[in-house]
Amino acid sequence: MTPFTSTKRTHNRLCFPGMRILSLLLLSIVASPLLAAEETATASAKFDASLIENDTVTITLKSGVEYEDVEVARVTTHTKTGAPQRLIGTLKSGTRRTFTFASIDEVTKGEEIVFKNTNSGATKPKAKSKKEVDEEEAAKQHELWLARLQARGVKPWGELTEEDHAKAIAVHKERYEKAAKLMPTLQLYETEHFLFCSNLHPEQVRIFVASLDRMYEWMQQTYGVDPEKSVWRGKASVFAFAQKQEFVAFEKEFLDNPDTGFAMGLCHNDWERNVCITCYTGTDPEYFGVLLVHETSHGFLHCFQTQARIPSWVNEGMAEVIASKMVPTSGAVQLKEKRFFESMRTIQQPRLGESFFVVDQNIPADRYGGASSLTRFLIQTDQEKYVKFVKLMKEGMEWEEALSASYNANKDQLVSAYGRWLGLPHLLP
Numbered sequence: 001m002t003p004f005t006s007t008k009r010t011h012n013r014l015c016f017p018g019m020r021i022l023s024l025l026l027l028s029i030v031a032s033p034l035l036a037a038e039e040t041a042t043a044s045a046k047f048d049a050s051l052i053e054n055d056t057v058t059i060t061l062k063s064g065v066e067y068e069d070v071e072v073a074r075v076t077t078h079t080k081t082g083a084p085q086r087l088i089g090t091l092k093s094g095t096r097r098t099f100t101f102a103s104i105d106e107v108t109k110g111e112e113i114v115f116k117n118t119n120s121g122a123t124k125p126k127a128k129s130k131k132e133v134d135e136e137e138a139a140k141q142h143e144l145w146l147a148r149l150q151a152r153g154v155k156p157w158g159e160l161t162e163e164d165h166a167k168a169i170a171v172h173k174e175r176y177e178k179a180a181k182l183m184p185t186l187q188l189y190e191t192e193h194f195l196f197c198s199n200l201h202p203e204q205v206r207i208f209v210a211s212l213d214r215m216y217e218w219m220q221q222t223y224g225v226d227p228e229k230s231v232w233r234g235k236a237s238v239f240a241f242a243q244k245q246e247f248v249a250f251e252k253e254f255l256d257n258p259d260t261g262f263a264m265g266l267c268h269n270d271w272e273r274n275v276c277i278t279c280y281t282g283t284d285p286e287y288f289g290v291l292l293v294h295e296t297s298h299g300f301l302h303c304f305q306t307q308a309r310i311p312s313w314v315n316e317g318m319a320e321v322i323a324s325k326m327v328p329t330s331g332a333v334q335l336k337e338k339r340f341f342e343s344m345r346t347i348q349q350p351r352l353g354e355s356f357f358v359v360d361q362n363i364p365a366d367r368y369g370g371a372s373s374l375t376r377f378l379i380q381t382d383q384e385k386y387v388k389f390v391k392l393m394k395e396g397m398e399w400e401e402a403l404s405a406s407y408n409a410n411k412d413q414l415v416s417a418y419g420r421w422l423g424l425p426h427l428l429p
């Protein structure tokens, strides 16, 4: 999606240029000891919030991250003491943010410092617990992460409330009920993260649902997703049909897709983080399980952390590897890898080809085996580095830069090492 621009990093501080600044004010604050222990900031002087509301300021956080041109919408204060608590404003990118004053070092308006947190200095009244230190470090890392996203023009997914999730689940269920009126054999099976709607035999459904739940758990653990938060909005709805004509009819009627082409399964994602997967079994239930996990992994990756897109070879490669891991009884992915290897082995000068690494379209069908074996190679080499590689691309970093930052290798080195691992020592990109 958005093109990568370099991070404006100066030492440990990230700055965003082009600010207009405003005036300031400081008035003595009388903070009680109780207040100091609360999540409020101690200002060196009393702070009159009204003087910065609807104005543009620069906010420097204790983490060192600086936000210029923040348009202040509102400042909340402690009802009794008047100490500032939260600043709600709009960043230059147009993103709405809430800052707690406890996390702010200073606020400047023009050349003047309108707020200075006197708790931000070196004088610490008491030693912090490990939990406090960890929380502060996590908050600092989060601020730095947000700043890197902003520098690359990548939007993080916003917070979803319980109400958002409940509404999305209700919408999915409504669609299921409408579909069930047309196909009375359709049953709904609900798990923690999925709404599985199917006219397949319940015993078959149980196996498929279990593999999806395992995939979700594996992705959650591997990528460090907060278990308290759903990666997508509500639950992912899955419509798994016995017959191709049911899948085609459902796509047309409910998802506005008149042409499913040769697809046996599709993943529909949107910019609200709704995920709907549709598919039909065909004659091979094992392959169907692979397909289901494959499509769902696309939904997961789309909803993970940010709206940044991942190149097709990584996205498809990961989907294939996870699918073969979750449905080990199927040899479908291994077969594609074998076919890819055989097709390369017979060529005098084997190449992955230009279309393999393109970022704005899907890899060709005959390269899926290459994408999955290359992904397998990267994960086997170092899973932690692979996770870092994916996370950096989710920050908006181009894949070759992310590869260099995680595996310390460039594209040629990657292909050369992969070729040797695969038994194709002369493989070229």
Ligand SMILES: [Zn+2]
Residues within 6 Å of the ligand: 294, 295, 298, 315, 316, 319
């Ligand atoms: Zn795919």
